[in-house]
Structure formats: C-alpha cells, structure tokens
Amino acid sequence: MSVVSGRSAVFKLIARGTTLDQYDDEDIFLSNNVTGLFDIGELPSDFTRQITLPGTKRNNDFFEHVYDIMVDEPYLFKTNEKVIAQFDFDGFYVAQGYMQLENVVVKENKFIDSYTVSIFGLLSSFARDLSSTYLTDLEVLGKYNHTASIDIIKETWLGDATTNPDMVTNSGSFAVGDIVYPIVDSGQGWVYQSATTANNFAINTTDANPLNVTGGSVNVIDFKPMLKTKRVVEAIFSQSQYTFESDFFEQDLFDSQYMLCDNGNKFAQYGGLDMNTEGLIVIQPISGSSVPNELLTAGASSSLDFENVISDPSLKMNGSNYKMTDNMGITGTTFSSPVEMEIFLNFIVTGSDSSVSIPELYIKPRNTGGTDAATVPLNFINDQIRRRLQGKAGTGEEEFEIEQKFSVNLKRDAEYDFEIYFEYQTGTTGAFVIIGPGGNAESTLKVNKLNYLADFRTMNVPLNMPFATKGITTLSWLQGIQKKYNLQIYPSKTKPRHFIIKQFNEWYKEGRTVSFDRYIDLNKKIKVTPANNLGVKNLEFGDTLDLDFISQNFNRTNNREYSKTYYTDTTNFFSQGSFKVETTFSSSPLRYIGGSGAIGTGAGTTGTPFYGYPGSTQSQACAGNPAFQYYHDGVGTDPVSGDRIFYNAIMTIPVTGIPWLAVDNAGYDVLKITSASGVVILVSFCDTGGGGPTS
C-alpha cells in the first residue's frame, strides 16, 4: 500500500466508491494554507499529487480496458470524465476531490504494470468545476422562474411583507422576498415630463395627446428582477454538487441584499422569445421609389412606403407593411398593445403663398385588414415647423430633418401600412410637404418597444444572470463575494464535498489554543521574517471598473474609480509595489431621474423648469434662437428678479457665461444674469404683440 506511517491499512484511496490498491512505498504529502493571507483574495489549492497505482485485478477492473484501443464503449474507462476520489483515514477526508488517469504502463503488451493518476484536492476540484460553469449555466436557478405581470412585480416591492403572498408564490416556486423587481434604466432613459427635452417619453405623462411628449410608462418589459445574493451562492454549490455551511450568510445583511439579473440587453430574457428583437424594426425609404413623396392635399394620406428594411430580426415586414406580432403573453384575438415608435423625417415645406401657411403632420397606422389605429399628430415636429415658419412673410421653402418619438396602439396579428398626411396649423392653402426631397432616403421609421410583450410570460432567471462581455464564471463570482467580505472557505474534514465558509473576523477567534512546544523541531533552522516585508506598498480595494457610461463618466469626472479605497504602507521604508483586491462585481452612482422628487419623503430639491432663449446681448436673446430648458429656484412658474437659474433640475450647476436670457412665456421676459451663481434681474420684454422673441 502506498501510504503507511505504521497504519498503512487504514489509509484508503477511494474512487467512485472503489478502494484502489496502492504501492506500499508511496509518499503522500498534504498542505493546508490559510486563504490568501499574503495572496489576498485567492482561493488556495489544498492538495495536488501524482501517484502510481499497481496493475492489480481490482485496479484493472476499475480502469477497465483503457489501454486497449480496440475496446470501445461501454467498457472503456472514460478518461475525459472526472472521477470523484478521496484519501480516507478513519473517516477523515485527508484529501478529497477527484482523480485523473494520466497514463498506463503495459508489460509485454498484455499485462498492466501500473497506472499513474493525479489526485486533486477538494479546493482544486471545486475551483476547476466552478471555473467551467458560467452564471448563465446555473440551471438550478430555474426554480426562481416565474410568471411576470405588473401586479406580481408590484407585490415584490413589499418584500417579505407582501399583502398578497399567494400571488408571488403561485407565480413560481420560491419564497416571498427572494425576488424583488427594482426599476433600473437599461437604456429606457427614464425622465419626468418637467425635465425632459421635448420629444421624449416621460414616465409621468397622463395627457393622451400632450404637446411635446407622448405617453410613457414603466411596463413589465422594462423590469429586471433581483435575486437574493445568498440564493446565488446556494445555487453555485448545489449545481456543482457541493454543500456548504455558513452562519455568515444567515445574517440580516443578506436578507435585503440582492443581485440584479441583468444579462446586458435593454430588455430581460423570457423563455422562447427575445424581447430585444421581437417586433422591432428599422425601415427607410428607397430613393426614386419611396421618395420624394409629395403630400399636396391637406387631409389626404399617403403611404410612407419605407421598403428598405434595415433591421427586422423577427421578420415582421411585408414590403413596407408592418405585421404586428402575434406573440403576446396572453390569448385573445382582439388584443392590442401600445407600441413605442420613432420617426426621423427629412422633408421640405414649400409654398408660394404671400401669407405663411404652416402645415402639421400626422401618422396614420392603416390596418390593411380591419379598423385603423388612431392617428398620431407629430407634435414635436409640428412645433418645430411652427417655430421656423412663424413670422415669415410667405411660406417659401424650408427644409427640415427632425426626429420624433410617438406611441401607437396596434392590434395583434394585424398588418399596418404607416401613412402620413398633413393639415394646416395656420392658413388653409398654399403650403405642401415633400418627404425625401430630391430622393433623399435618410428618413427612418423604428419600432422600439412593444409595451405589453412581456406581460404574463415566464421570467427565466438563469437566462438573465449577468454575462458582462465574455461571461462570468461561478468561480469568479464566488471569489468576488469572498473578496468583498474577506471570507475563509475551506473543506470539511469530516464531511465529503462539504465546505465551511466563515468571515475572517469571526473565524480567527473560533479556534482552540494548541501547544506546539512538543511538535516544533528545534534542531532544524527557524526562519523569522518581518511580515510587512512580504506585503506590498500600496493595496487597492474595490470593485472592478465597468465599461458602462455612468462608471466611466464618474472615473473621468473625479479622477478616481467609484468606491475604491487605498491602503498605503507608510511604516515600512522597504515595501514596494502594489496589489489590487478587486472583486468580480462593479458599482456606480445611482442616477437622479430628472423631474422627480418634487413630492414625497424621497424628494430631492429640484428647480422649476422653463424654456429660455440665451444670448450674449439682449437683442440676441430676443432674436428667436433655439430655446433650451433651464431651472429656477423661485416659487412661481417663471423666474423673476432675485431667483437663481440652473442648468440641471437638482440645481447644482448655475447658469454662467450667458449674460441674457429671454423666457419662453407670454411676454418673453428678458432676464440679465448678474452673478456667477446664476442670480437674475428682470430687465425688459422681447415681445410687442405675440409670436416669438423678436428684436
């Protein structure tokens, strides 16, 4: 037998439940290290050893006919599969993990001389298992799959104190509180109406036909769930068929800590249907065919006829017609859903009339087989037309390139031809609209979001686990948790495939005092090293700097990474170098949602928005240049003398560098900015009789 020590009979190498025969003279060494005391944040390897086993009948039976290439399955020992193995001493797993067959030595081409195998300790096995599994591979997280609906999402906001726990638990097979749906911004650009630039969806719009914004709301499709962090830890151990014990994860700290299930797309993944492609299209006109498209008669609609399909991953286009998806999460043929769209129009307004006529444009989604959807006025575009033409002596010819978002209500499975027509804002004749003048084919129509596409679908949690740019292995994720909390992770000596996880501050106090006076060999040299000689000069603690805009912008603006901290060894003259304790996770500032917070305990102090025309002189401010949104700290709707003017809603950036500002109100008040802190005085008025600013 290989490992003797006077007790050779009780040492066993057990692989897949078979006790293998060993040579008597094999030396076996074990090592046991504290988790990364000097290799901070590293999981140590505990035991890796290559040993030779004799070609006995028992071993031959175990390894089957691995040496014989003539023997095929099912009798051949599979060298590509790991073999669970352990060294056992009276029930103590002195080394447990798995075994790999390296080679076989054969005598006379018929007798087995020996087998060379490598034994990997449990930590090594654990690390290897976890390094080949990604978070998105954690099928055991499928138990958290559930039906998503707006009611269930709102119930999860109540955490453990949900008022309707059955609604949550019936949607899946997990405990109330394991899943919470936050509101995150993965590209939606959430903003309130008061803070948005014109032409944007605002989440508080109630007006069905507002001037500058189309109705916006947060829908099921916009949400991404969060799963309790400790459930992910459990899943990693469970999927790899290990177990663990840890009082640390049972603390209150982990009752409210969650990981966001965000795989990086704008919308979450639902089983069987990709919300990021289904029903989404980008189309353009074809020069000479679709454009120029002359709209000569008010009220007469004409197909946009955008036949150049730039993007249509779910095959919804039929020529220039759009087929609304039938893939909704509910049944019912009469069902319709709001659809968020965006149009970029290149057009001219032309007319020879002597008094200006100002057209306004409408989109008409014509149902080719049924009742048309409601027409949508392109309010933002129409407002820009008015601003440009207002006050002119005649219509003349004006070219526009304007983008507008809008929402339409489309019926499932119906096919729509998007038509466009114009009416007159002022005047009744003499002005026409030409889409794509001269064959310009830059106009674009997009479907950006089908608002109810995700309702009542199954939220697939494993599919939505973080992926970053190239996948997150379960090992690196667990190391991230280990580094955040300075955890000691070590194998149990009495329970196979079992780990103990403790936090360092608790762990180091839980041992016994052991006298080593009788063990330490004083006849051999003892080396004493100042510990800080082994340390580096600079230690850096933090999450990994992410590639997203908010993280990078914070880094650029502040010349440091968000939440990083640094330890510098000032006591040791000789220390040098640096080391990063960097987790797999990232963190970045939360973003203030413009226009929010004016009400409630969560209110930040926000200014009152208004539009103003800036100018370096009073007359320039009144000249009708483009207006921009500003905020003032006064109590009225418009700023008055003594108020301060800011660029941002939370009023941290005062307006400086602009001496004059004409307010976009009835009288076009002219303000002079008198200090670097944005204080204004009311000086004059631009307007002498209506219309826009005029000098």
Add this chain to the structure above:
Amino acid sequence: MFLPTFISNAEFQSARVRPRVFFYNGLVETTPYNVSGLNFLAGDSATTTQETTYPYVDHYTTGSVSTEFPDAGSDSLLFFNEEPVYGQTPTGSLYTEYWSKYIGLLYEPKTRLIDCSAVIPFADYVQIQLNDIIEWRGNHYHLRAVNKYNLKNGECQLELLGPILEGALDNQFTDL
C-alpha cells in the same frame, strides 16, 4: 427618484455590465409616475396606475434606527462609502468592517512570519484547524500554513504569524 443606470453612452443605449448587488430598502415616496400592464383579474385588460412610491435600491441599507434612509450605522456594499443619494454616509465600509483588522495584522511592523519544521502525529494533525492559536515557548501565534505534511512520519513545515490579533484568545479554552 434615483435609479441604477446601465447605459453605454449618453444616447442611452443599453450596456453589458458586470454583476451588480444592491440592498433593497423598501418603497420610497416620489413624484407620481405611470406603471402600465395587463391585469389578469380584469380579463387581460390593460391598466395604468399612478405610483407614488418606487422600489429604493442602494449600496447602503437603511439606518440602524427606524428610518427609511441610510444613516451612520448602515451596512455598505462599497469599499469606500460615497455620498449617499438619501440620508447620511455610513461610517462602516467593506474595508473597515471586513478587511482593516486583517490588513492591520499583516502590516503591523511587529508582526513576524516564522517558518519552522515540526513533527505532528496524524491523530493530532487531523484535529488542527487553521484558526487555532499556536502556543510555542510562551508566545501565541496564528497558524498560517501546515505544508508538506508527510503521512508516513508526520514531518511538516509550519508557518506561524505573531503576535496574534487582539481578541484572538477571547473564545479560547481548550488545549491539546
């Protein structure tokens, strides 16, 4: 309203981000906003409600006393506590709560690492834990490593670290 935002540019295109963890701190009042979806009980009809609270997630827990916003005693998910969007900046960070003691031991000028040889019977070896405090010639040490333990004869290489951390002996009462 303050929200986690994961975008790749100022045009609000979505971004693939690394794993993010947050504390969920319940609902916080805010300016009303619309939430819209299908209602199963109402025959799959769509309903839009105006919500006056939103689910507040942050890098900090709510306060140690009864408050809905972080305070000095809150738990943190950051190594360095940044200014919070609500409430006060917590005093404890991941570094101060979980790492500073460890780093203090490592960089204490008096701390010594001792490499020595030993012979430990197997019956004793299997009972030794790495958080045991080693008493040797009247001094106490942390046990950093037992290396190259020979199962035949019990010979091994030890790494000891001392003096020990304050409080390390608080729970100690057993001896071999």
